Amino acid sequence: MMSKKRVPGKPDHTDIGRRNILKGVGAASAATALSVPMILVPPRANAATELTMIAWYGHGEPDMVEEFEAMHNVKIKAKYYAGGDNMLALISQSPPGTYDIVLSDGEFVQLLNEAGYVEKMDPDEYNMHDLFDEYARFPGHWEGDDLYSVIVRFGYLGVSFNTTIISHEEAMDYNILWDSKLTGKVGHFDWHLPNLGCLSLRDGNDNPTPFDINAAQWKKLQETTLSLKPQVGGYFDYGGTFSSLKSGEIHAMCGIGDWITGVVKKDGAPVDSVVPKQGGIQWTESYSIGKGSQKQDLVKKFIKYMTSGPGQVRSTQMAAYPGMSPYKSGWTALNQANPAEAKRQRMNLDGPNCIDDLREGRIHFRRTPVQQSLEDWNDFWSEYKNA
Amino acid sequence: MPIVVWQLVFFVFPLLFLLLMSFWLVKNYRMVPGFDSVNWIKMYGKGYFWDGYWRTLGYAGITTVITSVLAFPCAFALAFKVSPTVRRWAMFFLIVPFFTSYLVRIFSWQIFLNDNGIINVLLSSIGLGPFSMLNTFFGTVVGYLTLCLPLAVVLQLISLSNVDQRLIEAAHNLGCGSFRTVFAVIIPLAKIGIIVAAVFCFILSFGDFVSPYYLGGSKPPTLSILIIDTTKSGQQWPRAAVVAITMIVTLFAIMFTAIALAYRRRS
Numbered sequence: 001m002m003s004k005k006r007v008p009g010k011p012d013h014t015d016i017g018r019r020n021i022l023k024g025v026g027a028a029s030a031a032t033a034l035s036v037p038m039i040l041v042p043p044r045a046n047a048a049t050e051l052t053m054i055a056w057y058g059h060g061e062p063d064m065v066e067e068f069e070a071m072h073n074v075k076i077k078a079k080y081y082a083g084g085d086n087m088l089a090l091i092s093q094s095p096p097g098t099y100d101i102v103l104s105d106g107e108f109v110q111l112l113n114e115a116g117y118v119e120k121m122d123p124d125e126y127n128m129h130d131l132f133d134e135y136a137r138f139p140g141h142w143e144g145d146d147l148y149s150v151i152v153r154f155g156y157l158g159v160s161f162n163t164t165i166i167s168h169e170e171a172m173d174y175n176i177l178w179d180s181k182l183t184g185k186v187g188h189f190d191w192h193l194p195n196l197g198c199l200s201l202r203d204g205n206d207n208p209t210p211f212d213i214n215a216a217q218w219k220k221l222q223e224t225t226l227s228l229k230p231q232v233g234g235y236f237d238y239g240g241t242f243s244s245l246k247s248g249e250i251h252a253m254c255g256i257g258d259w260i261t262g263v264v265k266k267d268g269a270p271v272d273s274v275v276p277k278q279g280g281i282q283w284t285e286s287y288s289i290g291k292g293s294q295k296q297d298l299v300k301k302f303i304k305y306m307t308s309g310p311g312q313v314r315s316t317q318m319a320a321y322p323g324m325s326p327y328k329s330g331w332t333a334l335n336q337a338n339p340a341e342a343k344r345q346r347m348n349l350d351g352p353n354c355i356d357d358l359r360e361g362r363i364h365f366r367r368t369p370v371q372q373s374l375e376d377w378n379d380f381w382s383e384y385k386n387a
Numbered sequence: 388m389p390i391v392v393w394q395l396v397f398f399v400f401p402l403l404f405l406l407l408m409s410f411w412l413v414k415n416y417r418m419v420p421g422f423d424s425v426n427w428i429k430m431y432g433k434g435y436f437w438d439g440y441w442r443t444l445g446y447a448g449i450t451t452v453i454t455s456v457l458a459f460p461c462a463f464a465l466a467f468k469v470s471p472t473v474r475r476w477a478m479f480f481l482i483v484p485f486f487t488s489y490l491v492r493i494f495s496w497q498i499f500l501n502d503n504g505i506i507n508v509l510l511s512s513i514g515l516g517p518f519s520m521l522n523t524f525f526g527t528v529v530g531y532l533t534l535c536l537p538l539a540v541v542l543q544l545i546s547l548s549n550v551d552q553r554l555i556e557a558a559h560n561l562g563c564g565s566f567r568t569v570f571a572v573i574i575p576l577a578k579i580g581i582i583v584a585a586v587f588c589f590i591l592s593f594g595d596f597v598s599p600y601y602l603g604g605s606k607p608p609t610l611s612i613l614i615i616d617t618t619k620s621g622q623q624w625p626r627a628a629v630v631a632i633t634m635i636v637t638l639f640a641i642m643f644t645a646i647a648l649a650y651r652r653r654s
Binding site: 086232248 | 415438494501600
């Protein structure tokens, strides 16, 4: 057996000692650490900018934002909330600049502004000229001549129903909810504001709005609501509302609209929504710039895109829940891209359309109660559920 | 020692914080630290709070009784009537449901229980129904049983398996009938396990939000649903804390009573 002699003062490269192994491993690790990011991470120039958004579910999903993301090399990171109160709480607990984009229901914009959570906006930088007149000076979005939010979509709330049980004509009157064939089959979306708003309209409180009622009207509204209790089959969240209408468990609901039935219908369920003869409630959603956002130019581009024709085509057909466009170019673009959907949502370029309901004074903006506190309405809703 | 630290960090401190929070106020949707009893006065002064309280207590009590009664024959058979192999397989099948989300299991019940669901379709084939099961108390109880029954059977089975067989044989040798042996020998010997199982059922159903909401249609609501309602509108976390503390105190009272009962010696 041959043995190799060591030469004094010269390192033996064939000696695989512990120290050499460690050296080798160290060198290999360093080389890997330096090279892996070069392989896995795209060059810095191509890194997507992140825009943070607080919104209702669906607004940050690919069907809404993928085109904008690709156009501007942006990644929209959405934080979803469930209800305006929840949104206000989340923003109030976050430092300024946490959210670049704030998507809010119209009635909460004023509260956002009062609390200083949103930036003032320049109307000239947005597609305001393209809005239908009814939405040009949307209440709550303006403080004097200062703009704080730009509307993106809206919808109506009235009666939603199973078309195999209730006819369109029957659904045109809120009193159908008390019909004996619906005992145990009336459902509620579990939020007092739209429900009590619609029932207030049933009581004839349409002047000035179903949310601005005096003590006698409030008392009557409570009696009306309590009288509906024997008809009620349940109180549901977003998912429960979908499944109860789809399965046929619930035959009618008030205070919701096409934002629910538009999706359920796509799944083949026999449901529809109408604005009854007593009137309906309008929901709106709008974009604001979060206070302290460091990417305001990009946010402006995003809002401008979402309120343009291509953005509105996506917004009106949002997978999570559809909504109507308050922009003329939105209607034109949708009629070109998907005429059937434009017709279904009554965004007709000629003839009767969805804004006619508003022009006829049958639609009232959803808002917080005027003469009672929000707590009064909430307390009563809890009492009603327990009755 | 680690258990003490664990309890302090994850139970005692959060509980104290919850108690403290119940005295805070909400201004502009934001909690403001303070010391005001208004939340307690407000919640305890509401009829719907007490309606919800007694209802939740009743639902949990009924569920505990139904679960215990249904679980016992099953646990008894597995403990005394089947081979060890069958018992092991039964244990496996009792544990398997916990591998899936409780929420998913509850949603799947909706497919069975709704008016056009699997059960009503089967019943209609023999000329029965349809029966309203979803969004009813029955639906809620089905959900509670889904949550509690496997656990109750496992706990009772462990307890029954530890009963000394020689005492059962001695009872038989002394002329004690099968029925009397169960009530005079087996149940007293397995009392602790049976009561612990019942306490778990009570705790789980008392605080459950999923079944009364998704199978009971929140009609009428339980205290856990009231907590959700209270936080959802107006962000009234301090008032929700009042409800939560009331629930915790109630559970403590029930638990200590049950444990005292379980360990009480015959005089």
